[in-house]
Amino acid sequence: MKKLLLGTVLLTATAGMAAAQDVVRIGTEGAYPPYNFINDANEVDGYDIDVANEVCARAELTCEWVTNDWDSIIPNLVSGNYDAIAAGMSITDERDEVIDFTQAYYPPDPSAYAGLDEIDVTSAVVAAQAATIQATHVAESGATLVEFATPDESVAAVRNGEADAVLADKGFLVPIVEEDPDLVFIGEDVMLGKGIGIGLRESDTELKEKMDAALASMKEDGKMAELLEKWFPGMDPDF
Template sequence: MKNLIMGTAALALSAGLAWADTVRMGTEGAYPPYNFINDAGEVDGFERELGDELCKRAELTCEWVKNDWDSIIPNLTSGNYDTIIAGMSITAERDEVIDFTQDYYPPTVSSYVAASDGVDVTGGVVAAQATTIQAAHVAESGATLVEFATPEETIAAVRNGEADAVLADRDYLVPIVEESGGDLVFVGDVPLGSGIGIGLRESDTQLRGKFDAAITSMKEDGSLNELLKKWFGEDTTTY
């Protein structure tokens, strides 16, 4: 019996320390400039650069794991990776399932984009990526919500007439609108969310503390603001 108890304790300890050797950073890889896959097939973007710096400051060895958005929380809780760093807004609903660090991206607005001005975003058909704060907002707004697995599909829905507008993070939409040659336009803003943080399992309090300390240090020395401006422009919201 004693051996069984000791073995169970050792297993629990080893599970808790599994990330001490390598922390697996889960991301979508499909939401530029937050995160995307570059031409070399590697995770890139604001969150890749930020995550690597946070791991360096926290003295952690990190590797990156790509996962589809619609299963990104279940695969965290089941142990397929140790963090979510994927443009995930901190919400009370998500906080009931996982834990979050402090925000590393301050609260900003989401925006509606359509093919022309004058679109009724409260009574028409609005596309949003599934299980996002934007999808939840559309569902409560009176508009007809059409959900898609990827952000690219939400844009395509507007282009092909399947949806009147799309609602997403403004920073994601800005380059798309700019590169559309006038085919897409902004038609409204709405403030959503409480900032973006790193998601972790609720049991990983020590790991959360390490990342919180690293985020704080980047806020204090100004390097986080520099990264925000590098990836989102000089006019982006900063700390």
């Protein structure tokens, strides 16, 4: 559940409501497994995609997927290049000032540090994906922040010696650390964000109502728990 930092970019709302359109276009990054990624069939896949597709089916919406670089994913929503975001995006107060969110479809997830050795991360060089609140946390911690365009590049920076550690969503890092005997988790987890929601333009109230109703029904009938178990085995479905 990646956490996007909006920064100082001024965004302007566009007219019209996505819910009134024939097709609802959903933006995702496609580079953050298991939340979203491009599979062997060259199609978007992952937890975000399964959740949003089920939402569209229950809300009787015709939905299409669009991939977009992370650092411009909110500006492109606001400018009308698509109508919603399902990209492991955490709900934050700062982001909520510019766009709206559905209810959460994934609980608040810890971020974690990983590196080659146990170190004091507050005085280390720490990598993070640019435009995330992990990056903001590192900068505010006293560590030296180095930013990269993708999460994979931030992990590679640790492996090649550019950084002492990486801070990212723990759900993203767990399979990487498990598969790499040289990497270990460092210190305590860090709680950031308020859970993952679908991002929408502030003006799209009808679309938000439809998606919220679909998400609520998924939680009530067990579909959300089923998808959580598929992508995050052992995850507590009660949130």
